[in-house]
Amino acid sequence: MAEYETEPLKCWQKAKELRLKYYKDYQDARDKGGLRWTGGAWSFDAIPAGLGHDVHNITGEPYGASLAFDKKLSMECLEAAEAKGWARDLCSYMRNYWGSMYLEKFAFGGEYPEPDFCFQDHICCSHAKWYQHVAEYKKVPYFCIDVSVGPYKDLDESRLMFVVNQMHESIEWLEKVTGRKYQDELLIEAVENETRSTSAWAEICCLNMAKPAPLDEKSMYSLYVHGTLAKHSKEIADFYEELRDEVKYRVDNNIAAVPDERCRLMSDTQPPWGFLKVFRYLEKFGAISIGSLYTFGLIGIWETKPDGTWGPRTTPMQKGETITSRDQALRILADWNLSKPEWQHFYDPNLKTEMMLQIVRQWQLDGVMLHLNRGCEGLSCGIMENRLGIAEAGVPVMTFEGNMGDEREFDEKRVMTRIDSFMETLGMEMLESSVSS
Amino acid sequence: MLTAGIDMGSKFIKTLVLKDGMVLGKAIVPTGFEPSASASKCLEQAASEAEVDISSIDHITSTGAGRKAASEANTDITDVGAAAKGVAELIPEARTVIDVGAEDGRGIKTEADGKVVDFAVNEKCAAGAGAFAEAMSRALEVTLEEFGNLSLKSDKTIPMNAQCAVFAESEVVSLVHAKTPKEDIARAVHDAIASRVVSMVRRVGINESVALVGGLSHNPGFVDAINRGLETQVVIPDNPEFVGALGAAIVAGERNK
Numbered sequence: 001m002a003e004y005e006t007e008p009l010k011c012w013q014k015a016k017e018l019r020l021k022y023y024k025d026y027q028d029a030r031d032k033g034g035l036r037w038t039g040g041a042w043s044f045d046a047i048p049a050g051l052g053h054d055v056h057n058i059t060g061e062p063y064g065a066s067l068a069f070d071k072k073l074s075m076e077c078l079e080a081a082e083a084k085g086w087a088r089d090l091c092s093y094m095r096n097y098w099g100s101m102y103l104e105k106f107a108f109g110g111e112y113p114e115p116d117f118c119f120q121d122h123i124c125c126s127h128a129k130w131y132q133h134v135a136e137y138k139k140v141p142y143f144c145i146d147v148s149v150g151p152y153k154d155l156d157e158s159r160l161m162f163v164v165n166q167m168h169e170s171i172e173w174l175e176k177v178t179g180r181k182y183q184d185e186l187l188i189e190a191v192e193n194e195t196r197s198t199s200a201w202a203e204i205c206c207l208n209m210a211k212p213a214p215l216d217e218k219s220m221y222s223l224y225v226h227g228t229l230a231k232h233s234k235e236i237a238d239f240y241e242e243l244r245d246e247v248k249y250r251v252d253n254n255i256a257a258v259p260d261e262r263c264r265l266m267s268d269t270q271p272p273w274g275f276l277k278v279f280r281y282l283e284k285f286g287a288i289s290i291g292s293l294y295t296f297g298l299i300g301i302w303e304t305k306p307d308g309t310w311g312p313r314t315t316p317m318q319k320g321e322t323i324t325s326r327d328q329a330l331r332i333l334a335d336w337n338l339s340k341p342e343w344q345h346f347y348d349p350n351l352k353t354e355m356m357l358q359i360v361r362q363w364q365l366d367g368v369m370l371h372l373n374r375g376c377e378g379l380s381c382g383i384m385e386n387r388l389g390i391a392e393a394g395v396p397v398m399t400f401e402g403n404m405g406d407e408r409e410f411d412e413k414r415v416m417t418r419i420d421s422f423m424e425t426l427g428m429e430m431l432e433s434s435v436s437s
Numbered sequence: 438m439l440t441a442g443i444d445m446g447s448k449f450i451k452t453l454v455l456k457d458g459m460v461l462g463k464a465i466v467p468t469g470f471e472p473s474a475s476a477s478k479c480l481e482q483a484a485s486e487a488e489v490d491i492s493s494i495d496h497i498t499s500t501g502a503g504r505k506a507a508s509e510a511n512t513d514i515t516d517v518g519a520a521a522k523g524v525a526e527l528i529p530e531a532r533t534v535i536d537v538g539a540e541d542g543r544g545i546k547t548e549a550d551g552k553v554v555d556f557a558v559n560e561k562c563a564a565g566a567g568a569f570a571e572a573m574s575r576a577l578e579v580t581l582e583e584f585g586n587l588s589l590k591s592d593k594t595i596p597m598n599a600q601c602a603v604f605a606e607s608e609v610v611s612l613v614h615a616k617t618p619k620e621d622i623a624r625a626v627h628d629a630i631a632s633r634v635v636s637m638v639r640r641v642g643i644n645e646s647v648a649l650v651g652g653l654s655h656n657p658g659f660v661d662a663i664n665r666g667l668e669t670q671v672v673i674p675d676n677p678e679f680v681g682a683l684g685a686a687i688v689a690g691e692r693n694k
């Protein structure tokens with residue numbers, strides 16, 4: 001008999017539809033007289049939103065992950081990128097994306113829909129180069145905002161203005177390359193939506209402190225993705241609030257993601273997308289990954305509450321602020337994004353260790369699984385320092401090697417064996433029901 | 438109580454039959470292409486040496502890379518758990534276990550009763566495991582035994598920079614062409630393997646005393662290199678290649694209670 005009751009998420013179908021609609025909207029935008037642009041999941045997508053409601057984007061990382069999930073297509077894309085001379089140790093999302101562009105194959109059917117412009121920001125070495133190449137290859141204009149001003153705890157006026165000034169400049173550039181008049185009220189609306197969606201996502205992650213956890217990380221991957229697609233959109237902000245209410249209902253009614261939850265873990269960095277079965281394997285031991293700094297903080301925006309706990313950042317609207325001007329909107333947007341957890345460790349791995357340990361304590365975890373992700377230098381940078389810090393804090397930790405977007409670098413058998421060893425270390429045995437199945 | 442442990446290594450299968458903590462028999466056979474059949478054969482040989490009938494064994498536990506393929510086993514345990522258990526029996530004071538076999542290397546931090554606190558395992562590369570020493574001995578056209586002893590005759594340190602077995606092999610070929618004495622090359626190879634193992638073990642921390650087990654502990658060149666690398670003298674039990682099988686047989690006893 002399972003320990004807890006479980007049931008599928010009611011929002012699941014809607015999540016799926018929203019994601020497919022996003023790609024379709026991008027694909028069809030030109031035919032409908034709209035504009036298409038591409039950039040990263042961390043780009044300031046609220047800014048091009050000021051060009052009109054008919055402007056649609058495609059973000060590179062989730063698109064790369066979608067490609068990676070389709071092993072056959074991914075292999076074609078990776079090989080196409082390698083045939084152009086790109087090294088195998090470059091960001092694997094980027095290589096998948098470029099391959100799809102070279103092959104003129106869109107993961108959601110048809111040809112790769114070329115953008116009208118590229119709009120990106122830059123914190124990882126791959127960010128700026130990724131779209132510089134797309135822009136050169138597709139002969140479209142490109143703007144990139146440098147956000148590497150240091151960790152949020154050291155933010156001051158001049159650092160903030162370094163980003164805000166570039167944002168102002170980007171709006172002039174957008175008007176010039178698109179020939180459209182920029183609408184500040186659309187920017188303000190997008191900034192409000194973005195603060196709403198990213199704070200709501202953090203609230204959802206907080207609900208996973210409950211025992212049993214209402215969500216498992218594998219499911220969270222299908223949900224956090226919306227924030228990586230269009231965190232500025234009203235549809236996504238509304239969806240996250242609806243999802244938050246449903247997850248709250250699950251907590252109130254003890255509805256578990258894993259019916260036999262008896263061991264709580266967190267992972268780190270993007271998973272190997274072609275091998276999400278790793279998470280199903282954990283369930284055989286009654287173990288659940290309740291999330292990670294990655295799923296929590298890639299798009300979720302957080303703040304430290306007066307009692308020292310981590311919680312969703314208070315939105316300007318919740319504070320009673322009204323956004324009335326372009327400059328105010330851009331200042332809020334810059335400050336909001338610069339506090340993103342996943343931007344902090346680009347400057348110091350210890351900041352990441354601290355955040356990870358905060359999650360371990362607050363979400364009451366038994367161990368940590370770190371994916372030494374060869375496909376992402378950005379998020380893997382310093383990960384062995386994190387391992388050391390976590391182990392020194394007395395928290396059991398295991399590592400496994402792989403690649404989020406290149407299945408050639410994932411050794412399934414070896415990883416599963418390592419999970420077995422880790423489970424043994426934690427004193428976990430396979431559930432009776434799993435042994436016999 | 439009669440128990441057995443089967444260690445399904447990538448190169449050899451080792452089996453050990455235990456009666457109330459006493460080793461009655463053991464056997465080792467090449468894994469070959471049919472690990473399941475080889476495991477049966479190995480178990481038969483160990484049972485015959487122990488002069489017991491397989492059907493009279495109360496509980497059999499398998500371990501090793503191919504542990505799921507041992508059809509006679511009642512339960513299984515990971516290599517990490519088995520090595521830690523086996524060492525706890527033979528060298529109770531050891532708190533760090535280094536286990537290097539043909540294709541895998543492991544560093545394990547343990548507590549008194551062989552409980553694993555932390556572990557690190559080598560990644561896909563074989564440059565930190567026994568298969569690499571074997572390949573390099575072939576390149577030098579000496580037996581593996583000669584290769585191990587040869588390196589003790591050298592006191593030269595030639596760094597090998599390659600991180601991967603394939604590139605390291607091409608470095609060895611360059612050294613051969615440069616007419617570097619074989620003993621110096623042998624030492625360079627063992628140093629290279631040891632340095633990978635040492636850095637892996639340092640990840641879990643090195644607590645005295647340090648036990649070295651697994652097939653590569655028979656290689657004196659490697660042992661010398663690892664002692665220099667760790668700046669300590671590792672302790673090697675008798676029959677170090679059987680420690681995993683011993684640990685599995687002990688676990689079999691615990692599980693049969």
Ligand code: SF4
Pocket residue numbers: 061091092093094124125126127375376377378379
């Ligand atoms: S952070 Fe990782 S996924 Fe993002 S661009 Fe850099 S390497 Fe690629």
